[in-house]
Amino acid sequence: MSGPGFAIRPMADAERDAIVALWTACNLVVPWNDPAADIALARSKPNAALLVGCEDGRVVASVMVGHDGHRGWFYYLAVDPACRGRGYGRAMVASAEQWLFQAGMPKIQLLVRETNHAVMAFYERLGYATSPVTMMQKWLKTASP
Numbered sequence: 001m002s003g004p005g006f007a008i009r010p011m012a013d014a015e016r017d018a019i020v021a022l023w024t025a026c027n028l029v030v031p032w033n034d035p036a037a038d039i040a041l042a043r044s045k046p047n048a049a050l051l052v053g054c055e056d057g058r059v060v061a062s063v064m065v066g067h068d069g070h071r072g073w074f075y076y077l078a079v080d081p082a083c084r085g086r087g088y089g090r091a092m093v094a095s096a097e098q099w100l101f102q103a104g105m106p107k108i109q110l111l112v113r114e115t116n117h118a119v120m121a122f123y124e125r126l127g128y129a130t131s132p133v134t135m136m137q138k139w140l141k142t143a144s145p
């Protein structure tokens with residue numbers, strides 16, 4: 001369970017490198033996304049936030065949350081591999097859900113790489129279900145300069 005030494009809050013400026021290290025350790029960094037740019041973009045918009053979970057002041061979990069005025073979205077849910085199984089992931093999702101509920105969003109959606117079966121099982125445990133849709137995409141900006 002998430003214990004008394006665990007607290008969730010918006011990230012602080014000085015925590016950027018720790019968050020990128022966390023995402024790297026959790027295999028969430030892919031060549032077509034620049035994590036530092038993703039953090040800067042989310043923090044520059046009023047309809048997005050990056051929440052961190054800290055254990056005794058150290059960043060051990062994250063979730064990026066945002067909405068497009070119609071639906072809420074999660075990104076970069078991560079718990080330090082050394083800190084899993086303590087309820088931190090569940091607590092991060094609950095905080096993200098609360099953030100979106102307060103923003104007036106009626107529904108949450110998230111994307112999972114189709115090979116990431118472990119996180120699908122995690123989300124199913126938390127009451128999420130696979131949506132019968134196909135995502136289509138088009139880049140408006142190249143991923144690398």
Ligand SMILES: CC(C)(COP(=O)(O)OP(=O)(O)OC[C@H]1O[C@@H](n2cnc3c(N)ncnc32)[C@H](O)[C@@H]1OP(=O)(O)O)[C@@H](O)C(=O)NCCC(=O)NCCS
Nearest residue numbers: 026077078079084085086087088089090118119121122125
């Ligand atoms: C998914 C992740 C955030 C879970 O974090 P965690 O702190 O270990 O999860 P919790 O301890 O809060 O677990 C919550 C519940 O989910 C269950 N659960 C956790 N991982 C699970 C898994 N791989 N399969 C099935 N159930 C799982 C737990 O048993 C627990 O159930 P309970 O509360 O009913 O007993 C973590 O494994 C992670 O960071 N994974 C890598 C990053 C990633 O893939 N992120 C998602 C990108 S879309």
